[in-house]
Amino acid sequence: MTSLWRAPRAPMTSDDPVERCDDVVVGAGITGLVTALLLARAGREVVVLEARDVGAVTTGHSTAKVSLLQGTRYSQLLRRQSEEVVAGYVAGNREGRDWLLRYCEEHDVPHQVRPAVTYAADPGRGLDLARAELEAASRLGLPVRWTEDLPVPFEHVGGVVLDDQAQLDPMDLLDALVEDLRAHGGRVVTGARVTGMGQSLRPVVRHTRGATRCDQVVLATGTPVLDRGGYFAKLSASRSYALAFDHPTPPELMLISAGGPTRSVRDAPGPRLLVGGESHPVGRTRSERGHVDRLREWTATHFPDAVETHAWSAQDYRSHDGFPFVGAMPRGLGHVHVATGFDKWGMTNGVAAALDISASILGGQMPWSRPIHRRISRPQAVAALVGINARVAMGIVTGAAEVVLHPLRPGSPAEGAGEVGRAGAVPVARSTVDGRSCAVSALCTHLGGVVEWNDAESTWDCPLHGSRFTATGEVLEGPAARDLPPRPVRRTRDVGP
Ligand SMILES: Cc1cc2nc3c(=O)[nH]c(=O)nc-3n(C[C@H](O)[C@H](O)[C@H](O)COP(=O)(O)OP(=O)(O)OC[C@H]3O[C@@H](n4cnc5c(N)ncnc54)[C@H](O)[C@@H]3O)c2cc1C
Numbered sequence: 413m414t415s416l417w418r419a420p421r422a423p424m425t426s427d428d429p430v431e432r433c434d435d436v437v438v439g440a441g442i443t444g445l446v447t448a449l450l451l452a453r454a455g456r457e458v459v460v461l462e463a464r465d466v467g468a469v470t471t472g473h474s475t476a477k478v479s480l481l482q483g484t485r486y487s488q489l490l491r492r493q494s495e496e497v498v499a500g501y502v503a504g505n506r507e508g509r510d511w512l513l514r515y516c517e518e519h520d521v522p523h524q525v526r527p528a529v530t531y532a533a534d535p536g537r538g539l540d541l542a543r544a545e546l547e548a549a550s551r552l553g554l555p556v557r558w559t560e561d562l563p564v565p566f567e568h569v570g571g572v573v574l575d576d577q578a579q580l581d582p583m584d585l586l587d588a589l590v591e592d593l594r595a596h597g598g599r600v601v602t603g604a605r606v607t608g609m610g611q612s613l614r615p616v617v618r619h620t621r622g623a624t625r626c627d628q629v630v631l632a633t634g635t636p637v638l639d640r641g642g643y644f645a646k647l648s649a650s651r652s653y654a655l656a657f658d659h660p661t662p663p664e665l666m667l668i669s670a671g672g673p674t675r676s677v678r679d680a681p682g683p684r685l686l687v688g689g690e691s692h693p694v695g696r697t698r699s700e701r702g703h704v705d706r707l708r709e710w711t712a713t714h715f716p717d718a719v720e721t722h723a724w725s726a727q728d729y730r731s732h733d734g735f736p737f738v739g740a741m742p743r744g745l746g747h748v749h750v751a752t753g754f755d756k757w758g759m760t761n762g763v764a765a766a767l768d769i770s771a772s773i774l775g776g777q778m779p780w781s782r783p784i785h786r787r788i789s790r791p792q793a794v795a796a797l798v799g800i801n802a803r804v805a806m807g808i809v810t811g812a813a814e815v816v817l818h819p820l821r822p823g824s825p826a827e828g829a830g831e832v833g834r835a836g837a838v839p840v841a842r843s844t845v846d847g848r849s850c851a852v853s854a855l856c857t858h859l860g861g862v863v864e865w866n867d868a869e870s871t872w873d874c875p876l877h878g879s880r881f882t883a884t885g886e887v888l889e890g891p892a893a894r895d896l897p898p899r900p901v902r903r904t905r906d907v908g909p
């Protein structure tokens with residue numbers, strides 16, 4: 413499943429790794445590249461280490477709406493924090509959006525200005541949520557308005573509108589950032605997965621293309637890959653799906669539904685229609701393919717002229733209190749910084765995080781970030797944290813039971829299928845993809861969760877903290893930094909690594 417944005421492009425070339433620099437930024441998505449550029453512009457020697465290639469994970473698979481109206485986020489955040497903290501969030505996102513759109517103007521990155529809409533599909537809960545968002549956004553000073561007449565062919569009873577937001581092709585943006593970073597002396601080293609970090613006075617970042625000593629490390633890896641802050645225990649990973657269609661007259665609006673099931677709609681040059689939604693916790697659903705099919709059915713009902721061209725999927729991380737975690741990592745001695753928890757609004761939050769972290773490395777502070785850094789969890793957030801960990805504990809128990817109770821059946825799984833079981837006492841994940849049968853360890857290399865088969869993408873997904881692996885065990889994303897090792901299954905002739 414490849415996104416509309418990544419399908420036509422070859423991966424960018426890699427620079428050579430270096431042994432020393434001022435700053436190592438880990439991750440070449442929007443957060444890492446904007447941070448690296450800001451630091452390089454300030455005269456620092458910056459190296460970006462990227463495990464795969466530029467935009468390979470969430471940014472290159474985003475729907476890339478650059479918006480200050482973010483579904484029903486403000487009403488949710490106001491339930492969990494004071495107005496001062498939420499106002500800091502809005503100010504950071506405003507600065508992130510404005511920085512990004514200025515950057516697009518100055519560097520000829522194509523983008524389209526569109527109204528953002530949070531709409532209610534029915535007069536029940538969706539309407540209550542949309543109205544609550546209107547009130548919350550107004551309270552926070554956003555110039556929102558209410559409409560009951562949207563030019564769209566699907567059911568709606570009303571929606572909140574914020575004019576003059578924007579949308580873009582995120583790979584166009586990343587291309588421009590890489591070129592600009594290199595012009596400022598920065599390097600982008602791809603195929604370099606960070607596997608650990610040593611630290612005496614200064615950090616030494618170990619990666620699959622060597623080791624780099626530096627002064628500051630920024631982990632812009634979606635979810636942090638070094639477990640120093642235990643962030644994985646405060647985050648939940650949510651996967652969702654997107655489809656692109658050729659369509660003669662897509663609505664020129666950026667819409668998202670209030671309440672479930674989520675439907676996210678925008679247009680793109682072509683003209684094309686994009687439809688997204690159907691989110692679920694990573695590794696915790698009966699069939700990923702079922703989610704894609706439901707998006708297809710919805711589109712066929714409301715846009716019968718749409719001809720599908722691309723289908724893809726991606727995940728993002730939500731913190732227990734809904735706010736991103738941005739800043740110095742505990743036990744990093746002030747040298748390690750982290751940015752995560754954008755909850756599917758990282759086009760503005762990723763830039764805000766980059767502004768905040770680079771300011772702090774350069775000796776300053778963004779004024780809007782102070783109340784966010786100082787926030788104290790309210791009972792609702794503590795309850796959410798307990799919920800995240802209860803679900804993880806349940807995942808551990810059910811995963812272990814699945815392995816213990818199910819010896820692997822003889823023979824290989826059917827084409828496109830995967831199964832988890834034990835071969836003797838060894839937990840094995842076995843699959844068949846493109847005629848090739850393969851067996852790997854069923855235990856996630858992060859903290860040993862039992863992986864689940866993803867039937868839409870033919871991957872092994874960990875339900876605990878969202879690590880994902882190819883059928884042959886290579887790490888794709890999430891907090892795991894090592895591949896699933898091969899596990900030869902000797903009793904069947906056609907199974908092996
Ligand atoms: C389906 C979907 C739709 C979305 N739509 C929108 C939207 O419309 N608007 C919006 O604002 N936001 C949206 N988002 C959210 C937004 O896309 C993300 O928040 C944002 O792209 C995150 O960027 P990032 O740079 O932090 O992470 P990423 O883009 O994931 O970049 C992290 C990089 O780190 C690399 N990495 C990971 N581990 C290592 C390691 N050990 N060593 C080296 N490199 C490593 C990865 O390979 C990756 O390239 C959406 C998210 C999803 C899932």
Ligand code: FES
Pocket residue numbers: 644856857858859860861874875876877878879890891892
């Ligand atoms: S992602 Fe943490 S155990 Fe798998």
